[in-house]
Amino acid sequence: MNDAPITLPSSPGWPGDGVHRVPYWVYTDPDTYRRELERFYYAGHWCYIGLEAEIPHPGDFRRSVVGERSVIMVRTQDGGVRVLENVCAHRGAQFCRERQGNRKEFVCPYHQWAYDLEGKLRGIPYRRGIRQDGQLNGGMPADFQMEGRGLTSLKVAVRGGVVFASFDHSLESFEDYLGPTILSYFDRVFDGRKLKILGYNRQRIPGNWKLMQENIKDPYHPGLLHSWFVTFGLWRADSKTSLKMDPHKRHAAMIGVRSVGKPAGDVVSGVTSYKADMSLRDPRQLDIVPEEWWKGPTAVMLTLFPSLIIQQQVNSLSMRHIQPRGPGVFDFVWTHFAFEDDSDEMIQRRLLQANLFGPSGYVSADDGEVIEFSQMGFQEKPDQQCLLEMGGHDSEEATNIASETLIRGMYQYWRRVMGV
Amino acid sequence: MNQALEPLVYTELLQLYAEYTATVDAGNWDGWPEFFTEDCVYKLQPRENHERGLPLATLHFHSKGMLQDRVYGIRETLFHDPYYQRHVVSLPRVLAVDRGRWFLEANYAVFRTKLGEISTVFNVGRYLDEVVRVDGALKFASRFCIYDSEMIPNAIIYPI
Known part of the structure; x- marks a missing residue:
């Protein structure tokens, strides 16, 4: 696919000291990609x-x-x-x-x-x-x-029915790897209940694998790109949000509480994806029933570096496996699941809400599309830089959606491991 | 149970298939739900899920209303790179005829053409259909698009 050899000069170095600028070559340079496989996928990481x-x-x-x-x-x-x-x-x-x-x-x-x-x-x-x-x-x-x-x-390592592995036998325990905060959100979903596989979706996205991690570390985009999130309050500027990380800042949790009712004017002013008069002809697709184990948040999106996203968005649950296939392309494999003790109604609900996600989903199909567009831009000019200043220059935890702190945190870690 | 298929009905079924294909290839999204009954089922599903009895589908709609919601999504909410799609559909094979219900399957291949790009094979599979007559016209009571394609090239936005 868009995996053509890069012939432009690569790795011109990291711009400045911070992580509020990310050079395009981190997404395109083949040598950098090989080193990422060695350092993130084949050693030191679950x-x-x-x-x-x-x-x-x-x-x-x-x-x-x-x-x-x-x-x-x-x-x-x-x-x-x-x-x-x-x-x-x-x-x-x-x-x-x-x-x-x-x-x-x-x-x-x-x-x-x-x-x-x-x-x-x-x-x-x-x-x-x-x-x-x-x-x-x-x-x-x-x-x-x-x-x-x-x-x-x-x-x-097996925890709560989820299997992780590493070629690196000297690796720390899975629990230490996640750190207490992220582990608590992992355990919120995988608390020992038996899981039931609902099925798979597979898509090949012509973009660098990190872009998918970044997409789910970016609370700034859902309320802009995805009309369903804005209009139905699933994730938008007035949603109660918190952004948490492990001590290394490689993993993250985006935690949200759904906004009920119409948004105030300033929340959606200028947000063209907001459709005030939008309603569903068949509302069963958003028949949300709160579950006790949520313990408050209606959505927790976990990014476990480097290879996994765990999605709980209302009643829909999935594991999203990032499978790199070169600097400019990755496969994205979705495993949707339910719990063994779910009622038939709950399973039907999870299946219908799955229409929001996956390669055709109302709030996911367009993520793959914009990742492809970013990759196109990167390949044209590897020495240009992304501008990541929403919420400042640092990478502290935050409680609002206008922040790119989680992406900056990830690059702080990335730079350390890559020695860049 | 298995009744004979009248040649005239088969001609009508061929017309239904041809019109459906022409509609989704022309981008006539409003026309698409009209091929279905009110309480139809439409599924776009990977072959693995279908064969193993796993219920997840890439798209899973339980009513004409949900199809209309999808049309709204295509037009208003799903940001995507525009593309042409072109279906090539085989003659339908009649699996069974039972008191005014026709069960059929047909192979399909969909080609995608993005602006300025070469045409590529986009999605390949078969339709598993149940057709009924509503007020004189043939409609899909269910249409399952079971695809062989192991990877979706990024996203499927338009109806197969």
Whole structure:
């Protein structure tokens, strides 16, 4: 797609000391992108893999990715969860081609090397050679050890039914990684209730992967870009908002309380997306029923750096997995879910409210569109800069929507890890 | 249960399909809900969800009113890069005929053309339809667009 090689001069350096200017090259430079994969996706960070509810039984597996690397999430015989890299130890074949299924073992089709569900190497055809004229010929050397020749096994964290993994076995605990504030919002959704998978949506967005993190760290745009949010009060200037971060400022929570009733004039003056006379012919699409576990906020959008967005917007819930595919394109995979103990009515409500989200959604389809437009601008002039001064120059927590503090916080962290 | 299909009715069904395609390709959004019954179901759904019995759809509308709300969204609220769409739809295959209800399926391919760009394959799948007669005219009681395409190229705004 828009993944053409960049030939313009790249990485001219970071402009100034702060994070209120972000140079376009951070979204386009291939070397920067490779370093991001190494430093954010392949080391030091927990990446989203999937939900336990996707692999309920021993032998169940489902493919996922960490950065650009293919992995398999599998339920082992003892009920545990493993995440294995989908690369055969022999010739590097990405052997598992199904999206999901159930297996007793994994066998690479090339030379039938077999692995158990823990990823351990269990079988090599002709390991001891081939008997010819009463003699064993060929085969692996006598001192070959099966031990330690299995699939790459990732470090795994499971919390509240959500599976994360990392290639980095020295990584801190998932709980420390999130920090207490963000963890409390994570636990608000995943409090131990069993999850029920409602289904998937997949879109390929021609933009840099960070732009999706930034989109959900940006409370300034929903009340301008998305008419549904403004007109129905789901997220607009008079909504009670708070913007929180972990101590490293890599993760964030945008917390909102829906505004009820028509907005005061100054809230929407000049906001062309506000449609005073808009109403739904079929209001079932916004049949919002408050749930006890919300504990106040009607929406909490969590950005877990680098790979995940957790959406609770009224009765709709989804995991949005960011899967980078180059500096200028990422796949965005949505897993909508409900809770096992939901009534049929609640599940129907969640499904109908899903019309707001995803690649065609009333408040989401246009996010992908504007990300594409930003990327187009970036690629033309990598040494220009984004201007991020809403709410000042620093990156402190805030309680209003006219703030880009969460994006600045993310770049403060990004600069530190990238050494830029 | 399975009754014979009268050739004249098949001709009428072909006309319904041809008119629907022409309407959504022409960008005649107001005309689109008119192909449906009042309590219709319209779904645009990935094949994986359909085959595994997962209920989530990319678009999921339960009434003609919701289709009209979508039309309002396309025109007034969904900011998007404008594009042409062009459907190529196969002859419908009749799955069953049952007391004035026709169950059909047809393959479709939709091409997208953005301004100044090359035409690309946008969305490929099949329609699973239930057609009924309302006041003499054939209407979709349900139309499920089950798409093979594993990735939506950014966004689908207009009706398939």
